Amino acid sequence: MYKRSSFETSQIISNYYSVLEKITAVSERIGRDPHTINLVVVTKTYDQESILPLLDIGHKNFGENRVQEAGDKWSRLFTSYPDTKLHLIGHLQTNKTKIALQIFDSIHTVDSVKLINEVQKHISHEKTKTKEFFLEINLGNEPQKDGIIVNDLKEIMLKFKNGVFFNCDGYMCIPPYNEEPALYFALLKKIALDYNINKLSMGMSADYTKAIEFGATHVRVGSEIFGKRV
Incomplete structure (x- = not known):
């Protein structure tokens, strides 16, 4: 089910520090504090042995992309590394909402009114640990992608203002493939300013430094650390 990174432990650690150095360099160049950038290391499909080196250095x-994979993989790791923060960055099916809220500290992919209502139903459960929620915005209006289209956002933000029992903490986007990502990073930043949203989850291995230039607070990097998935 899971795979081992093709890189040796020393290479994984070296790659990780290289990413941190790039985050620091771009942040300092544009006058941002690099400590305000959260590096979310994407571990989907990788086994525990690939992850342990990064846990061991702190x-x-x-x-993670999938609820079941995250639960299976991290249940024992949480025991040894209780300060770990797990982020759901893949689509969340409504029938898995309750268990997702018990596994993840942050959900980056709240992508519909139906899912908002489902989170609302379970948010007060005693085992819920999720404290941070991002709305996933489908900036390119791509029918094959999940996410809230921009034209529907105003109504959904009013829903949060008028009675939803959890906060919209940030916005997340994945730019259309083979298009200039900076255009979409700039658009998400503008939308966030319009709604007084401070957290932006945008940028992956190919474009996270560009995302930081446009205000990303969370970047999602996997293949630059572990190698390409095959």
């Missing part, structure tokens, strides 16, 4: 924030 990294805290990790991203």
